[in-house]
Amino acid sequence: MEEIPESHPRYESLLTRHRIEDGVERGITSTQGLIAQGRGEAFDYLLGEETIPSADEAARAAAAQLLLADHPVVSVNGNVAALVPGEVVDLAEATGADIEVNLFNRTAERMTAIADHLREHGAEEVKGLTADARIPGLDHERAKVDADGIGDADVVVVPLEDGDRAEALAATGKTEVVVDLNPLSRSAQAAAVPVVDNIIRAVPNVTGHARELAGATQEELEAIVGEFDADAARTAAERAVREGELVS
Ligand code: ATP
Ligand code: MG
DSSP states (O other): OOOOOOOOOTTOOOHHHHHHHHOOOHHHHHHHEEEHHHHHHHHHHHTTSOOOOHHHHHHEEEEEHHOSSSEEEEEEEEEHHHHOHHHHHHHHHTOOEEEEEOOOSOEEEEEHHHHHHHHTTTTTTBBBSOOEEOOOOOOHHHHOOTTTTTTGOOOEEEETOOHHHHHHHTTTOOOOEEEETTTTTTHHOOOOOEEEEOOHHHHHHHHHHHHTTTTOOOHHHHHHHHOHHHHHHHHHHHHHHOOOOOOO
């Protein structure tokens, strides 16, 4: 991997591309993941490649949801594993969440490569390989989850999730936190908490909020969740994308 000078104006974007490329080379990310990243980057460009205030509020609500959860799970796919493996482990630690690998294009090789990669970044337990439960309403391969992971979860973080799966998961009644740069994507629309931000920024931001809220009471956490308005967050993000309101 060639060195990118940190002074480069698009340092973060270039670094992200290198991580995704590297993910493909290691068998972690699918080639379709490259296309997904391109879709995301276009929105990030329009958002000014920064965390807009509504996304920060969403990240705080997500942290509160995770801290209130009985069984939170962070779902990891090939793009997430390539971009933020250590940050996912930190988030799971800060919120007591399980980590589960969940792939749109599931192959045994990629499942194992991702689980190993997460363990190299400090994950103790990685779920998803047992696949002994199904999300109703999806075809066989796409429905697979672990019974003691996403199957049993009450709050699930699904970054960069396919729209069908995000909708099917929300229909099970689980509280869904979605990280997706497109506020109009079906995944963001299905979410109880849509975090419209680059996963590179969003995951550490949720972790930071979780650490800050570690001492909060249940009432305080419930108030944060209660005050959060998912529709308002989606509307604010859509406005930022359409109008280039980069700072508000
Ligand atoms: P829909 O959800 O409307 O069906 P889709 O499923 O076709 O859309 P995909 O390309 O499958 O969309 O999913 C990728 C989603 O992840 C896109 O909405 C894209 O904006 C988002 N995305 C890609 N890279 C990132 C990233 N680095 N951070 C946050 N979101 C990202
Ligand atoms: Mg989608």
